[in-house]
Amino acid sequence: MFTTIPTIMTWTRIFAIPLIVGIFYLPESMAAQGEKNLIATVMFILFAATDWLDGFLARKLNQTSSFGAFLDPVADKFLVCACVLILVHLQRADVFVALIIIGREIAISALREWMAQIGASKSVAVHMIGKLKTVAQMVAIPFLLYDGVLFGFVDTHQWGVFLIWGAAVLTVWSMVYYLQKALPEIRARVR
Numbered sequence: 741m742f743t744t745i746p747t748i749m750t751w752t753r754i755f756a757i758p759l760i761v762g763i764f765y766l767p768e769s770m771a772a773q774g775e776k777n778l779i780a781t782v783m784f785i786l787f788a789a790t791d792w793l794d795g796f797l798a799r800k801l802n803q804t805s806s807f808g809a810f811l812d813p814v815a816d817k818f819l820v821c822a823c824v825l826i827l828v829h830l831q832r833a834d835v836f837v838a839l840i841i842i843g844r845e846i847a848i849s850a851l852r853e854w855m856a857q858i859g860a861s862k863s864v865a866v867h868m869i870g871k872l873k874t875v876a877q878m879v880a881i882p883f884l885l886y887d888g889v890l891f892g893f894v895d896t897h898q899w900g901v902f903l904i905w906g907a908a909v910l911t912v913w914s915m916v917y918y919l920q921k922a923l924p925e926i927r928a929r930v931r
Contacts, residue, residue, distance in 0.1 A: 746798035747808050749790040753815035756787040757822045764826060774888065781886040784823060788878055791816055816874075817845045823881045824904075832884045832897065833904055840908045841877070844915045851922055860925040867921075869914040876907035 763771075763780045771779070794812065798804045821842050827833035848864070855864045883900030890896055 744803040746794040746803050749794040750811050750815045752790055753787050753819045756783060757818060760784060761826055777886050781882045784882050784885055820877055821845060827884050832887055837904050837908045840911050844911045848915060848918055851918060855922055858929055864918050864922050867917060869910060869917050873907055873910035873914050876903050876910055880904040880907055
């Protein structure tokens with residue numbers, strides 16, 4: 741359970757966080773800012789790709805587990821939240837965006853835990869809005885980490901800012917959606 745290939749891949753997303761953060765603390769004599777941006781971007785993309793790959797391998801190798809199902813979203817949230825905080829620190833993302841994204845992750849995780857405890861976890865199952873939010877985040881973050889021009893014409897900062905604000909809107913929308921789905925269960929148990 742703890743040492744299956746999919747679980748090890750999930751752990752790499754957590755262990756990647758200090759590596760990605762550490763890149764930006766390297767002295768300029770070791771790496772220029774553009775090099776730091778590129779290294780962090782490539783690392784984020786590689787580690788974020790393990791999210792898809794570990795789930796695929798778990799199903800393919802018949803190595804799914806309740807621990808893996810728990811750890812996978814936790815690793816995703818840690819990686820995204822850490823990178824959003826890095827972007828705020830580098831002044832590439834707004835603090836308000838970080839508060840929305842991190843606050844939603846905490847709120848929905850708590851809601852899902854509560855719904856699981858009362859046997860109503862299906863009411864807050866992952867929905868397409870949540871998946872769109874994740875895609876927007878997973879494209880915005882590497883664009884903002886790179887913070888330059890790709891292929892001579894794609895301004896990754898401009899696109900990243902647009903996408904991270906789009907992700908923030910989808911974040912609020914998905915949170916409202918999940919709360920609406922959970923509300924009947926909450927009302928039934930609060931009386």
